[in-house]
């Protein structure tokens with residue numbers, strides 16, 4: 036699965052891609068991640084990617100043409116591609132939408148910046164607009180990392196214990212249950228804190244029931 040991220044701040048991704056598990060996944064060739072500087076597709080000497088809004092008003096708007104050129108040149112021939120634009124007004128990204136994105140061979144992500152993006156990008160270039168939450172960030176770079184990581188870990192072979200991932204995947208939901216590890220008893224602020232006895236019982240049916248009861252469904 037290939038991810039192409041279009042941004043005017045390519046450097047923002049450096050340490051994340053160098054140090055995260057996403058890097059390991061790329062090394063194992065489970066995914067391919069490419070960061071593209073939008074200015075590469077600007078055709079004037081100043082590499083302009085934004086301009087003032089028609090109708091007046093403050094701020095700058097990202098131009099549609101460089102984005103159009105970028106997306107057209109990055110779309111793999113014959114690939115099943117999904118083009119995503121990050122905006123705060125987009126549809127809310129969640130586990131179900133992440134699972135949906137795994138159906139594509141290529142996800143092209145457009146990171147919006149400044150006060151906005153020419154509306155023709157949302158209307159005619161992107162397949163969907165996604166938001167990672169109801170708050171306003173300064174751009175789509177953090178949302179791109181969130182989507183990249185969430186979708187990557189669903190790609191077979193990316194996380195070590197795949198069977199474990201499958202086990203917790205219910206349709207398109209995840210069951211997140213409490214986890215404990217050694218030691219069995221610890222002291223926190225002067226009080227003994229123990230592991231729930233059912234987890235030490237060795238009774239797999241009971242453990243599964245307990246996990247179902249305590250688990251939180253993430254959709």
Ligand code: ADE
Nearest residue numbers: 121122123166167171172
């Ligand atoms: N751009 C700015 N805020 C955003 C958000 N919450 N989600 C996606 N893109 C954004």
